[in-house]
Amino acid sequence: MQVLALALGSEDRDFEDLRERTFEAAWSQVGASYYDASFGGLDWDAVGERYRAKLPQAASMDEVRALISEMIYQLGDSHLALISSDYDPQELIKPWAGGAAGVDACYAGSRIVFYRLDPEGAAYRAGLRDGDVLLEIDGIKVKAFKRSLEKTGQPKHVLNYSLITALLSRLRTEAGDKVDLLVRSPDGKKRSLTVVQERYQGRETEPLGRLGRMPLALEASILENGAGFLRFNLWFPAVMPEVRAFMAELPADAPGLVIDLRGNPGGMMVMAGGLAGLLLEEQATLGRTTLRSGHMNVVGFPQRRTFHGKVAILVDETSVSTSEVFAIGMQELGRARVFGQPTPGAALPSVFFALPNGDSLQIALGDFKTPQGVSLEARGVIPDEIVTISPVDLSSGKDSVLIAALNWIHQTN
Secondary structure, eight states, X not given: OHHHHHHHHHHHHHHHHHHHHHHHHHHHHHHHHOXXXXXXXXXXXXXXHHHHTTGGGOOSHHHHHHHHHHHHGGGOOTTOEEEOTTOOHHHHSOOOOSEEOSOEEEEETTEEEEEOOOTTSHHHHTTOOTTOEEEEETTEEHHHHHHHHHTTTOOGGGHHHHHHHHHHHTTSSOTTOEEEEEEEOTTSOEEEEEEEOEEOOSEEXXXXXXXXXXXXXXXXEEOTTSOEEEEESOBOGGGHHHHHHHHHHSOTTOSEEEEEOTTOOOBOTHHHHHHHTTTOSSOEEEEEEEESSOEEEEXXXXXXXXXXXXXXXXXXXXXXXXXXXXXXXXXXXXXXXXXXXXXXXXXXXXXXXXXXXXXXXXXXXXXXXXXXXXXXXXXXXXXSEEOOOOHHHHHTTOOHHHHHHHHHHTOOO
């Protein structure tokens, strides 16, 4: 019994040491790295003392995590997050490994609905159709996925985006991988089907920093009514030559241009200024990222040939980061009208720091504000025209967001 007591005492001391080192690392890292040196008017030393006094009451690492999370949320910045080491991101968000199913997804209210199905893709051949509502994937209910994401400590305003990203990632892994789906048709009937992924045949991005290769999609066309249509899935330099070529060919008297940013999670923020420069008559700032020391502006410099007609931008819950910066900047400058659903508001640059217990601490390094001084974080882009998404419309080939944008473009002033 005496030996057992000594062993437990040693474990207790080890836990207490790890508990203290983890807390101190989190508190000091926020103090050294958080972009607002004034901490929003809080005395960060006093905050640390207050929560440090509560530390001895934390009897488990989960309680330590809860204490640290409560402490950092005192700053009122939702882009601060503690990511538990018990969370394996690949269990939820699968890395892309060259597979493709030819499908995308969006929200219709609280439901996740498939759309943009490639009629020659694996998902379509398996029986999936536009407008089908996702209920389960690989035997896991959508609600269960969301509960798992909530446990990661992610800010609430990005959960819907992360949920779609996690679910779609399972349809974009390796060629030959099978994915079991349970869906409900717009008529209310449930169906089970299995999608066997194919090898992705399109373009890929070049590796950038810690990001590996990713599928790169771009669609540029002149619609039947004469308006231009531009959609790309990432703000990466590889798309710009084609974007510039398309804009150069777009007739000056075209009734308008639709830029579809639904499903675009961002990329290089400087590219927002590059595209804006093809649409602006005068130099303009789309917004500013304020860092702990200094700032960075996103600026649109007018190009030799710019398009001066109407511009409609389409967004939804999966339009993130640079897509939000571009959309709200053009909106506030009065150069574009935005259609769709509100975006998450996740445009801050951030980094992850390792903590002694193996957890990660995400800290925002800057605060992005619009031309009118509005903070984009957690607010997102509010469309000028919020458009309802209907599974029935999608199943009949109607894109209500695009239709609303085109109706506006063709209105006579």
